[in-house]
Amino acid sequence: MGLEKGSNVVIGKDVLFGENVILGNNVIIYSGTKIGSNVIIQDNVVIGKQPTRAKASILPDTKQLPPTIIGSGVTIGTSAIIYANSKIGDEVFVADLATIRERVTVGARTIVGRGVAIENDSKVGKHCKLETNCYITAYSELGDHVFVAPCVVTTNDNYMARSKERYDKFKGVTIKNGGRIGANATILPGKVINEDGTVAAASVVTKDIAKEEIVVGSPARKLRDVPEGQLLRNQE
Structure with a gap:
């Protein structure tokens, strides 16, 4: 089987599709995107979007970024947006309304829940579960088998948008293999949750969390x- 398309689908130049790809209605796929086999892309999805910069942003302007790469066996839910220069591994599930920004990688078989935002320049490992409406701030790194519960907030700016000193000090969070964060927890900039570290619901993490x-x-x-x-090592 080849490509099945809904209504009002827009496909840019040089987009490559594997076998058995299904596109819903109103899907937009920007030029150069590579999509593997056995992929389902539901209605109103945008893939390969170039980032735009607010006039007041302190971040450098970006030129044309390389295309997005979508692995095989991926499902992308309704109204999700995946930006340019992102790489989505095999069998990833991206739920409705999720946003994956530029230069993000998501490892194989990870679940990105409804309304999740993964900001620019972040890395998410394999077999992770990011639940509804959690927020992964820019410049973060998550290992494998990481669990992030609904409405978790991670941060990367200790200066809260004041003073020029902050410009070269943005730092996301690091969650190492097997790290888990409970619902509504807040992780402050640059903090490290070491292997199998676990944060209870509604906690505020102000210092690194030791292993286990x-x-x-x-x-x-x-x-x-x-x-x-x-412990992760004791799971079947």
Whole structure:
């Protein structure tokens, strides 16, 4: 099987499709995009969008970025937007209304939930689960098997948009393999959640979290070690 298209689909120049690709209605795919086989792209999806810059932005203007690459077995939900120069691994699921910005990589078999935003220059590993409406700030790095619950907020600007000193100090968060963050938690800029580190719901992380420990509260403090049965290495 080849390409199945809905109504009002716009496909730019030199877009490459694998086998058995299904496009919904009103899909826009920008020039040069590469899409693997057995991919489902639902209504109103935009792939390969070039970023635009606000006049007041402190970030440098970007020229034409390279195309987006979508792996095989990927599903992209209604009204999702995937920017240029992003790479989506095989069997990734991107839910409705998600946004994946430029220069982002998402590893194989990761789930990007409804309304999730992954900002520019971030990296998400394999087998992660990013749940509804969580926010991954720019310049963040998530390892493999990372879990981020609904409405988690990560941040990258300790100066909260004041003073020129901040310009070269933006730093996202790092969540290493097996890290887990509970609902409505907030992670401050540059903080590291080490392997199997776990943040309880509604906590505010103001310092790095050690390997295999559970933290809770505002500011978050160690509660106890992660139970052996919950450690990543002990999962089947």
